[in-house]
Amino acid sequence: MSQDLELLIALQETDRQLAECQTKTRQFAIERERIESEFQHHIAAYTTAQTNLDAVRRRLRDLESDLVHFQSQFAKYTADLQRVRNQREYETAIREIDTAKKSVAQCESKIAEARAEAAKLEAEVALHAPEIEKRRAETDAALAENARAEAAYLAEVERIRVRRREMETKLSKTWLTNYTRVAKLRGGHVMAQVINGTCSACRMRLRPQVYSLVRQGIGIHTCDSCGRILFYRPEGSATASAEQVAAAGADS
Protein backbone atom coordinates (compact mmCIF):
# COMPACT_ATOMS: atom_id res chain seq x y z
CA MET A 1 0.00 0.00 0.00
CA SER A 2 1.36 3.44 -0.88
CA GLN A 3 2.44 5.81 1.86
CA ASP A 4 -0.14 8.33 0.65
CA LEU A 5 -2.94 5.80 1.16
CA GLU A 6 -1.64 4.88 4.62
CA LEU A 7 -1.49 8.60 5.42
CA LEU A 8 -5.04 9.13 4.15
CA ILE A 9 -6.31 6.31 6.38
CA ALA A 10 -4.41 7.76 9.33
CA LEU A 11 -5.73 11.23 8.55
CA GLN A 12 -9.26 9.85 8.61
CA GLU A 13 -8.61 8.22 11.99
CA THR A 14 -7.14 11.47 13.31
CA ASP A 15 -10.17 13.45 12.12
CA ARG A 16 -12.46 10.90 13.78
CA GLN A 17 -10.56 11.44 17.03
CA LEU A 18 -10.81 15.23 16.66
CA ALA A 19 -14.57 14.99 16.04
CA GLU A 20 -14.89 12.94 19.25
CA CYS A 21 -12.81 15.57 21.01
CA GLN A 22 -15.33 18.27 20.12
CA THR A 23 -18.06 16.28 21.85
CA LYS A 24 -15.87 15.57 24.86
CA THR A 25 -14.77 19.21 25.18
CA ARG A 26 -18.44 20.21 25.45
CA GLN A 27 -18.89 17.57 28.15
CA PHE A 28 -16.42 19.38 30.43
CA ALA A 29 -18.61 22.49 30.27
CA ILE A 30 -21.76 20.43 30.88
CA GLU A 31 -20.08 18.77 33.89
CA ARG A 32 -19.10 22.20 35.28
CA GLU A 33 -22.71 23.34 35.07
CA ARG A 34 -23.89 20.13 36.72
CA ILE A 35 -21.46 20.55 39.64
CA GLU A 36 -22.49 24.16 40.20
CA SER A 37 -26.21 23.44 39.92
CA GLU A 38 -25.88 20.55 42.39
CA PHE A 39 -24.31 23.02 44.82
CA GLN A 40 -27.15 25.49 44.27
CA HIS A 41 -29.63 22.68 44.88
CA HIS A 42 -27.98 21.72 48.18
CA ILE A 43 -27.88 25.28 49.44
CA ALA A 44 -31.45 26.12 48.38
CA ALA A 45 -32.73 26.13 52.00
CA TYR A 46 -29.85 28.40 53.02
CA THR A 47 -30.36 30.73 50.05
CA THR A 48 -34.08 31.01 50.76
CA ALA A 49 -33.46 31.76 54.47
CA GLN A 50 -30.81 34.36 53.59
CA THR A 51 -33.08 36.04 51.00
CA ASN A 52 -35.97 36.14 53.50
CA LEU A 53 -33.66 37.47 56.20
CA ASP A 54 -32.51 40.30 53.93
CA ALA A 55 -36.16 41.18 53.23
CA VAL A 56 -37.09 41.13 56.94
CA ARG A 57 -34.11 43.34 57.79
CA ARG A 58 -35.19 45.85 55.15
CA ARG A 59 -38.74 45.82 56.54
CA LEU A 60 -37.38 46.31 60.07
CA ARG A 61 -35.40 49.38 59.00
CA ASP A 62 -38.56 50.88 57.43
CA LEU A 63 -40.62 50.13 60.54
CA GLU A 64 -38.01 51.68 62.83
CA SER A 65 -38.03 54.86 60.79
CA ASP A 66 -41.88 54.87 60.87
CA LEU A 67 -41.73 54.50 64.65
CA VAL A 68 -39.48 57.56 65.00
CA HIS A 69 -41.97 59.49 62.87
CA PHE A 70 -45.03 58.42 64.92
CA GLN A 71 -43.21 59.06 68.21
CA SER A 72 -42.35 62.60 67.14
CA GLN A 73 -45.96 63.16 66.09
CA PHE A 74 -47.11 61.93 69.49
CA ALA A 75 -44.68 64.34 71.20
CA LYS A 76 -45.83 67.24 69.02
CA TYR A 77 -49.56 66.66 69.68
CA THR A 78 -48.88 66.23 73.40
CA ALA A 79 -47.14 69.64 73.38
CA ASP A 80 -50.06 71.08 71.36
CA LEU A 81 -52.39 69.99 74.13
CA GLN A 82 -50.66 72.40 76.52
CA ARG A 83 -51.49 75.30 74.20
CA VAL A 84 -55.20 74.71 73.41
CA ARG A 85 -57.44 77.75 73.72
CA ASN A 86 -60.88 76.17 73.43
CA GLN A 87 -62.84 72.95 73.57
CA ARG A 88 -62.59 72.33 69.78
CA GLU A 89 -58.78 72.58 69.80
CA TYR A 90 -58.69 70.37 72.88
CA GLU A 91 -60.76 67.67 71.17
CA THR A 92 -58.63 67.82 68.01
CA ALA A 93 -55.41 67.48 70.03
CA ILE A 94 -56.81 64.55 72.01
CA ARG A 95 -57.90 62.83 68.78
CA GLU A 96 -54.49 63.34 67.17
CA ILE A 97 -52.67 62.13 70.27
CA ASP A 98 -54.87 59.05 70.27
CA THR A 99 -54.16 58.32 66.57
CA ALA A 100 -50.41 58.81 67.04
CA LYS A 101 -50.43 56.57 70.11
CA LYS A 102 -52.20 53.80 68.18
CA SER A 103 -49.72 54.13 65.29
CA VAL A 104 -46.80 53.90 67.74
CA ALA A 105 -48.28 50.80 69.34
CA GLN A 106 -48.99 49.15 65.98
CA CYS A 107 -45.51 49.94 64.78
CA GLU A 108 -43.89 48.57 67.95
CA SER A 109 -45.89 45.39 67.62
CA LYS A 110 -44.84 44.94 63.96
CA ILE A 111 -41.20 45.61 64.94
CA ALA A 112 -41.40 42.94 67.63
CA GLU A 113 -42.81 40.48 65.08
CA ALA A 114 -40.13 41.32 62.51
CA ARG A 115 -37.36 40.99 65.11
CA ALA A 116 -38.63 37.56 66.12
CA GLU A 117 -38.78 36.52 62.47
CA ALA A 118 -35.26 37.87 61.82
CA ALA A 119 -33.94 35.97 64.86
CA LYS A 120 -35.52 32.76 63.56
CA LEU A 121 -34.04 33.25 60.09
CA GLU A 122 -30.63 34.20 61.52
CA ALA A 123 -30.64 30.91 63.44
CA GLU A 124 -31.58 29.04 60.26
CA VAL A 125 -28.81 30.73 58.26
CA ALA A 126 -26.29 30.02 61.04
CA LEU A 127 -27.42 26.39 61.15
CA HIS A 128 -26.76 25.92 57.42
CA ALA A 129 -23.55 27.96 57.26
CA PRO A 130 -21.07 25.17 58.17
CA GLU A 131 -22.79 22.82 55.69
CA ILE A 132 -22.51 25.51 53.01
CA GLU A 133 -18.81 25.96 53.66
CA LYS A 134 -18.27 22.23 53.38
CA ARG A 135 -20.36 22.02 50.18
CA ARG A 136 -18.58 25.05 48.70
CA ALA A 137 -15.19 23.47 49.40
CA GLU A 138 -16.33 20.18 47.82
CA THR A 139 -17.76 22.03 44.83
CA ASP A 140 -14.57 24.05 44.35
CA ALA A 141 -12.51 20.85 44.55
CA ALA A 142 -14.75 19.18 41.95
CA LEU A 143 -14.48 22.23 39.68
CA ALA A 144 -10.69 22.29 40.06
CA GLU A 145 -10.53 18.58 39.17
CA ASN A 146 -12.73 19.26 36.14
CA ALA A 147 -10.45 22.12 35.06
CA ARG A 148 -7.35 19.95 35.55
CA ALA A 149 -8.85 17.10 33.49
CA GLU A 150 -9.94 19.55 30.80
CA ALA A 151 -6.47 21.11 30.58
CA ALA A 152 -4.86 17.66 30.28
CA TYR A 153 -7.42 16.71 27.67
CA LEU A 154 -6.91 19.89 25.65
CA ALA A 155 -3.16 19.25 25.69
CA GLU A 156 -3.87 15.78 24.24
CA VAL A 157 -6.14 17.35 21.59
CA GLU A 158 -3.35 19.74 20.69
CA ARG A 159 -0.97 16.79 20.25
CA ILE A 160 -3.48 15.21 17.85
CA ARG A 161 -3.73 18.48 15.91
CA VAL A 162 0.05 18.71 15.64
CA ARG A 163 0.13 15.13 14.37
CA ARG A 164 -2.52 15.99 11.80
CA ARG A 165 -0.50 18.96 10.55
CA GLU A 166 2.54 16.67 10.22
CA MET A 167 0.47 14.25 8.12
CA GLU A 168 -0.74 17.08 5.93
CA THR A 169 2.82 18.10 5.13
CA LYS A 170 3.75 14.51 4.19
CA LEU A 171 0.70 13.83 2.06
CA SER A 172 0.82 14.74 -1.64
CA LYS A 173 -0.98 17.98 -2.36
CA THR A 174 -3.38 16.33 -4.81
CA TRP A 175 -4.59 13.76 -2.30
CA LEU A 176 -4.80 16.26 0.49
CA THR A 177 -7.03 18.43 -1.74
CA ASN A 178 -9.12 15.38 -2.65
CA TYR A 179 -9.42 14.35 0.97
CA THR A 180 -10.58 17.83 2.01
CA ARG A 181 -13.11 18.00 -0.84
CA VAL A 182 -14.67 14.59 -0.05
CA ALA A 183 -14.64 15.37 3.67
CA LYS A 184 -16.79 18.43 2.98
CA LEU A 185 -19.16 16.44 0.76
CA ARG A 186 -19.41 13.39 3.01
CA GLY A 187 -19.53 14.89 6.49
CA GLY A 188 -15.90 14.00 7.21
CA HIS A 189 -16.31 10.34 6.21
CA VAL A 190 -13.72 10.12 3.40
CA MET A 191 -12.21 6.64 3.51
CA ALA A 192 -14.14 3.53 2.59
CA GLN A 193 -12.89 0.02 3.14
CA VAL A 194 -13.54 -2.41 0.32
CA ILE A 195 -15.22 -5.55 1.58
CA ASN A 196 -16.14 -8.41 -0.77
CA GLY A 197 -15.56 -6.19 -3.80
CA THR A 198 -17.98 -3.57 -2.52
CA CYS A 199 -17.54 -0.01 -1.22
CA SER A 200 -18.47 -0.42 2.45
CA ALA A 201 -19.79 3.16 2.62
CA CYS A 202 -22.28 3.20 -0.26
CA ARG A 203 -22.54 -0.56 -1.01
CA MET A 204 -21.63 -0.02 -4.67
CA ARG A 205 -19.87 -2.99 -6.30
CA LEU A 206 -16.45 -2.04 -7.68
CA ARG A 207 -15.46 -2.69 -11.29
CA PRO A 208 -13.31 -5.91 -11.29
CA GLN A 209 -10.25 -4.08 -12.54
CA VAL A 210 -10.49 -1.39 -9.84
CA TYR A 211 -11.13 -4.04 -7.18
CA SER A 212 -8.03 -5.92 -8.30
CA LEU A 213 -5.84 -2.78 -8.12
CA VAL A 214 -7.25 -1.76 -4.75
CA ARG A 215 -6.62 -5.26 -3.38
CA GLN A 216 -3.03 -5.19 -4.58
CA GLY A 217 -2.51 -1.69 -3.19
CA ILE A 218 -1.59 -0.32 -6.60
CA GLY A 219 -2.42 3.36 -6.90
CA ILE A 220 -5.19 5.19 -5.06
CA HIS A 221 -8.76 4.82 -6.30
CA THR A 222 -12.05 6.45 -5.46
CA CYS A 223 -15.51 4.93 -5.49
CA ASP A 224 -17.35 5.64 -8.78
CA SER A 225 -20.56 6.10 -6.86
CA CYS A 226 -19.78 8.06 -3.67
CA GLY A 227 -16.32 9.42 -4.48
CA ARG A 228 -14.77 8.14 -1.25
CA ILE A 229 -11.17 6.96 -1.26
CA LEU A 230 -11.00 3.17 -1.28
CA PHE A 231 -8.68 0.92 0.68
CA TYR A 232 -8.41 -2.78 1.22
CA ARG A 233 -7.35 -4.71 4.29
CA PRO A 234 -6.87 -8.47 4.12
CA GLU A 235 -9.07 -10.14 6.73
CA GLY A 236 -7.45 -10.26 10.16
CA SER A 237 -4.80 -7.67 9.30
CA ALA A 238 -4.18 -5.02 11.89
CA THR A 239 -4.86 -1.42 11.01
CA ALA A 240 -1.87 0.82 11.62
CA SER A 241 -2.70 3.51 14.13
CA ALA A 242 -2.50 7.18 13.23
CA GLU A 243 0.50 7.50 15.56
CA GLN A 244 2.35 4.65 13.84
CA VAL A 245 1.73 6.11 10.39
CA ALA A 246 2.83 9.58 11.49
CA ALA A 247 5.99 8.10 13.03
CA ALA A 248 6.70 5.96 9.97
CA GLY A 249 6.19 8.97 7.72
CA ALA A 250 8.69 10.90 9.80
CA ASP A 251 11.37 8.25 9.20
CA SER A 252 10.94 8.06 5.44
Ligand SMILES: [Zn+2]
Ligand atom coordinates in the same frame (compact mmCIF):
# COMPACT_ATOMS: atom_id res chain seq x y z
ZN1 LIG B 1 -18.89 4.29 -2.39
